[in-house]
Amino acid sequence: xLDIIVIFLLISGLIFFTGGAVGILRLPDFYTRLHPAGKMxxxxxxxxxxxxxxxxxxxxxxxxxxxxxxxxxxxLFVFVLSPTATHAIxxxxxxxxxxxxxxxxK
Amino acid sequence: MxxxxxxxGLYLCLLMIASLYRAIFGPTVLDRxxxxxxxxxxxxxxxxxxxxxxxxxxxFVDIALAYALLxxxxxxxxxxYFQKKKGLYEESS
Numbered sequence: 001x002l003d004i005i006v007i008f009l010l011i012s013g014l015i016f017f018t019g020g021a022v023g024i025l026r027l028p029d030f031y032t033r034l035h036p037a038g039k040m041x042x043x044x045x046x047x048x049x050x051x052x053x054x055x056x057x058x059x060x061x062x063x064x065x066x067x068x069x070x071x072x073x074x075x076l077f078v079f080v081l082s083p084t085a086t087h088a089i090x091x092x093x094x095x096x097x098x099x100x101x102x103x104x105x106k
Numbered sequence: 107m108x109x110x111x112x113x114x115g116l117y118l119c120l121l122m123i124a125s126l127y128r129a130i131f132g133p134t135v136l137d138r139x140x141x142x143x144x145x146x147x148x149x150x151x152x153x154x155x156x157x158x159x160x161x162x163x164x165x166f167v168d169i170a171l172a173y174a175l176l177x178x179x180x181x182x183x184x185x186x187y188f189q190k191k192k193g194l195y196e197e198s199s
Contacts, residue, residue, distance in 0.1 A: 003107060010114050017148065021124045024144055030137055033128070037140050041147045048114075052154045055107075056163055067164045074150065074171055081178040085143060088182050092189035093136050 006055045013047035016040050029101030030093055038086035045078045108159055115155045122148050135188055139181060146177035 023036025053071040056064055122145050129141030150170045157166025 007110060010110070013151075014114065014117060017118070017121050020144065021121045024125055024128050024140065030134060030140075033137065033140055037144050041144060045147060045151060048151045049154065052151075052158060052163075055158065063164070067167060070167045070171070071154065071163075074154075074167070074174055077171070077174050077178075078147070078150070081174065082147065085178055085181045085185075088185040089136055089139055089143070092185040095189040096136075098134065098136070 002054065002058055006051045009047050009051035009054070013044045013051065016044035016047065020044065030098055031090065031100055034086055034090060038083060042078060042082045045082075046075055049075050049078075111155050111158050115152055115159070118148055118152050118155070122152075136185070139184055139188070143177070143181050146173070146181070149177075150174050 017040065020036045020040030023040065024033055027033045027036070049071055053068040056068050056071065125141050125144040125148070127141075129138050129145065132138040132141060150173055153166050153170040153173060154163070157163040157170075160166075
């Protein structure tokens, strides 16, 4: 039962990572490429790290519980740090004077 | 169950190669920074999966935690450096 939940979480995380990679490759502009890179990686990281922390608890000892809490600390860091890094890259693009993409080429 | 983590890690390596295209051929410097950031956030997951395959998760968690902080610091420092540079727009056209 635990294995089925772990495999489901791993596959759903991989689907979100695939969406992020396709978005980074296919979208036309710098600002639009940051949209999948900022959000898909955060949610995919949450799902896959949750799967690892859940599989780590399948024989329960206190050391495994401490390790799982440290794994969940990675999720906390990713949720704070990934939007901050994305905002810093957007800020660098705006201050360096990159123009946003428009449909008609001027 | 160990095969599942192995194939998940292999698929994650394939996605990292796809992001490496944007890191090499990106039109501007900041596009390359996006590719490097995406590769770094996948590497944290890959380190945890390697720890599960080897059966030493308690050792690999510390490496993954340090790598997450190091990746964030590198991206933040590089973006603070490149916002002082003018002429990024001329390179993209």
